Amino acid sequence: MAINPKKTPMPTQDPIERGRNFNEVAIGYTVEMALGEAERCLNCKNKPCVSGCPVNIDIPSFISKIKESDFEGAYQVISKYSSLPAVCGRVCPQESQCESKCTLGIKFEPVGIGRLERFVADYHNANATEKPVKPTPNGHKVAVVGSGPSGLTCAGDLAKKGYAVTVFEALHTAGGVLVYGIPEFRLPKSIVAKEVQTLNDLGVEVKTNVVIGKTLTVDELFEDGYEAVFIGSGAGLPNFMNIPGESLKGVYSANEFLTRSNLMKAYREKSDTPIMKGGKVAIVSGGNVAMDAARTALRLVAEKVYIVYRRYMTELPARKEEVEHAEEEGIDFKLLCNPIEILGYDNPDDKRDPKNGTVVGIKCIKMELGEPDERGRRSPVPVEGSEFVLDVDAVVMSIGTSPNPLIKSTVDGLEVNRKGCIIVNEDGLTSREGIYAGGDAVTGASTVISAMGAGKVAAKAIDDYIMNK
Ligand SMILES: Cc1cc2nc3c(=O)[nH]c(=O)nc-3n(C[C@H](O)[C@H](O)[C@H](O)COP(=O)(O)OP(=O)(O)OC[C@H]3O[C@@H](n4cnc5c(N)ncnc54)[C@H](O)[C@@H]3O)c2cc1C
Known part of the structure; x- marks a missing residue:
C-alpha cells in the first residue's frame, strides 16, 4: 500500500x-x-x-x-x-x-x-480502571521543590523505586506552568490533574501553599529527615523592557496575565479576578508564551489583539502550529516594530479620575534588518523617524523569564550563573551535597520535555546517591 x-x-x-x-x-x-x-x-x-x-x-x-x-x-x-x-x-x-x-x-x-x-x-x-500498584517502600525520604514537569517526573521516578516522596509547591495547585501558564484551550487542567493523580496513586504526596525559602528552608527539609532534595522551581520571574510607562495600570507580564486567567479563573464569566476584559491589547514579542497570552486575551473578549514583534514572521520563535492557530483566530501581527514607550491617560485637572495612570497606547518604532551578527542572523535596527502609536487598553510583556532568586538566597553554598540559573553537573547535582536541580531553574525558560528529562536524570542520580551513602 x-x-x-x-x-x-x-x-x-x-x-x-x-x-x-x-x-x-x-x-x-x-x-x-x-x-x-x-x-x-x-x-x-x-x-x-x-x-x-x-x-x-x-x-x-x-x-x-x-x-x-x-x-x-x-x-x-x-x-x-x-x-x-x-x-x-x-x-x-x-x-x-x-x-x-x-x-x-x-x-x-x-x-x-x-x-x-x-x-x-x-x-x-x-x-483504564486499574490504579497503578504502589511500590514497596524502601524506607528513604526525598523532598522535591516545585510541582512542574521536572519535579513531577523526578517524584514519579523515585516513587516507582519505593521512595517516600513529598513535593512542596508554592501555589495552591500542582502542575507548575502546565496549570498556571499554558491555557485551558491548549492543555485542559483536568488532564494535568489526572496525571498528578496517577503520581498520588504511586504514593507521591503533594503539599501545596508551601514556599521553600519562606515557609520552610531546604536545610530544614534535611533536618526533617529528607535525605536528598530536588529543586525544580522553574523560571517564573518575568523580564521587562525597562521602557517608560511599564508601571501603568493595564501593563502585565505574560506570566501574571496568564496566571490570573488560568489559576485565578478569570476566564469564567462571573469571575471577579481583576484582568483586562474587552478593549484592545498589545502583546510584546513572538514566542509561545506570547501566542498563549494573545489567544487568551482574544477569548477574554478583546476587541483587537496585536502581536508586536521586531523581526519577520518567519523568525517568530513560537511553534508554527501555534502561530497558524493565532492567525486563523484573527490575531493581528505587527512585524518589524518594537515598543519604545507605553502611553497612559493623564487628566491633570482631576487627580481622582479613575482613568488616570491607565494604558491608552503603545508607541512603537519600525525596524529593519541590519548587518548579520556573529551567528549570521541579521539584527533588527530602528528606522529613524518611523515612530507610530497603536491605541490599546492593555499591554502584555512577554519577553522572557528568569529563575526566582529566593531559593538561591536561602541555600548556603548553592552556586548559580550570572542569569541566576542553578549550576549542576551532568547528574543534576548542585554545588551542595544531596541537593539536585533541573528544569527551567537550571536551563532558564525551556520546554516541558527537557524539564522532564532533567527530572529523570536527577531521580537516577538521587537513587545512586542514597543507595551508596
Ligand atoms: C505560557 C507558557 C506556555 C508554554 N508552552 C509550552 C509548550 O507548549 N511546550 C513546551 O514544551 N513548553 C512550554 N512552555 C515551557 C514549559 O512549560 C517549561 O519549560 C516547563 O514547565 C518547565 O518545567 P519546570 O518543572 O522546570 O518548572 P515550572 O513548570 O515552572 O514549575 C515550577 C514550579 O515550582 C514552584 N515553585 C517555584 N519556587 C518555589 C518555591 N520557592 N517553593 C515551592 N515551589 C516553588 C512554582 O510555583 C511552579 O509550580 C511554556 C511556558 C509558558 C510560561
Missing part, C-alpha cells in the same frame, strides 16, 4: 467559534485516524526518532502496538519512559524533536508522533 505523504490532519474547533471559548482547540484523533497515521511509521531498525526525544521513548514500539489496535499496550510502552504522556502529546514541540528525526520526514511529512502519543494517553485515561 502506498504511504500517505501527508500527516493525518488533527481535527480542530472552528476558528471563529473557538476564539470565543476556552475549550480545547485540537480535538484529537479518532481510532480510525490513529490507525491510519500509525500505518505511516516505517518501524526503522535504527529508530532515529528515539534520539530526538529527551526522555527516549521507544516510539516505534508504541506505534507498533497502535497498529495492532493494542492501545493500552501502547500506553504501557510510553509510560515506562514518561509520567506525563497526555501532556507531552499536546504541548511538546515534536517538530523540532522526535518528528525532526523521522526517516519518513526526509521525503514526506514525518509521522505525527505527538498526535499518536496524545491519542494513546487519552485512550488510557478514558478506559
Whole structure:
C-alpha cells in the first residue's frame, strides 16, 4: 500500500467559534485516524526518532502496538519512559524533536508522533480502571521543590523505586506552568490533574501553599529527615523592557496575565479576578508564551489583539502550529516594530479620575534588518523617524523569564550563573551535597520535555546517591 505523504490532519474547533471559548482547540484523533497515521511509521531498525526525544521513548514500539489496535499496550510502552504522556502529546514541540528525526520526514511529512502519543494517553485515561500498584517502600525520604514537569517526573521516578516522596509547591495547585501558564484551550487542567493523580496513586504526596525559602528552608527539609532534595522551581520571574510607562495600570507580564486567567479563573464569566476584559491589547514579542497570552486575551473578549514583534514572521520563535492557530483566530501581527514607550491617560485637572495612570497606547518604532551578527542572523535596527502609536487598553510583556532568586538566597553554598540559573553537573547535582536541580531553574525558560528529562536524570542520580551513602 502506498504511504500517505501527508500527516493525518488533527481535527480542530472552528476558528471563529473557538476564539470565543476556552475549550480545547485540537480535538484529537479518532481510532480510525490513529490507525491510519500509525500505518505511516516505517518501524526503522535504527529508530532515529528515539534520539530526538529527551526522555527516549521507544516510539516505534508504541506505534507498533497502535497498529495492532493494542492501545493500552501502547500506553504501557510510553509510560515506562514518561509520567506525563497526555501532556507531552499536546504541548511538546515534536517538530523540532522526535518528528525532526523521522526517516519518513526526509521525503514526506514525518509521522505525527505527538498526535499518536496524545491519542494513546487519552485512550488510557478514558478506559483504564486499574490504579497503578504502589511500590514497596524502601524506607528513604526525598523532598522535591516545585510541582512542574521536572519535579513531577523526578517524584514519579523515585516513587516507582519505593521512595517516600513529598513535593512542596508554592501555589495552591500542582502542575507548575502546565496549570498556571499554558491555557485551558491548549492543555485542559483536568488532564494535568489526572496525571498528578496517577503520581498520588504511586504514593507521591503533594503539599501545596508551601514556599521553600519562606515557609520552610531546604536545610530544614534535611533536618526533617529528607535525605536528598530536588529543586525544580522553574523560571517564573518575568523580564521587562525597562521602557517608560511599564508601571501603568493595564501593563502585565505574560506570566501574571496568564496566571490570573488560568489559576485565578478569570476566564469564567462571573469571575471577579481583576484582568483586562474587552478593549484592545498589545502583546510584546513572538514566542509561545506570547501566542498563549494573545489567544487568551482574544477569548477574554478583546476587541483587537496585536502581536508586536521586531523581526519577520518567519523568525517568530513560537511553534508554527501555534502561530497558524493565532492567525486563523484573527490575531493581528505587527512585524518589524518594537515598543519604545507605553502611553497612559493623564487628566491633570482631576487627580481622582479613575482613568488616570491607565494604558491608552503603545508607541512603537519600525525596524529593519541590519548587518548579520556573529551567528549570521541579521539584527533588527530602528528606522529613524518611523515612530507610530497603536491605541490599546492593555499591554502584555512577554519577553522572557528568569529563575526566582529566593531559593538561591536561602541555600548556603548553592552556586548559580550570572542569569541566576542553578549550576549542576551532568547528574543534576548542585554545588551542595544531596541537593539536585533541573528544569527551567537550571536551563532558564525551556520546554516541558527537557524539564522532564532533567527530572529523570536527577531521580537516577538521587537513587545512586542514597543507595551508596
Ligand atoms: C505560557 C507558557 C506556555 C508554554 N508552552 C509550552 C509548550 O507548549 N511546550 C513546551 O514544551 N513548553 C512550554 N512552555 C515551557 C514549559 O512549560 C517549561 O519549560 C516547563 O514547565 C518547565 O518545567 P519546570 O518543572 O522546570 O518548572 P515550572 O513548570 O515552572 O514549575 C515550577 C514550579 O515550582 C514552584 N515553585 C517555584 N519556587 C518555589 C518555591 N520557592 N517553593 C515551592 N515551589 C516553588 C512554582 O510555583 C511552579 O509550580 C511554556 C511556558 C509558558 C510560561
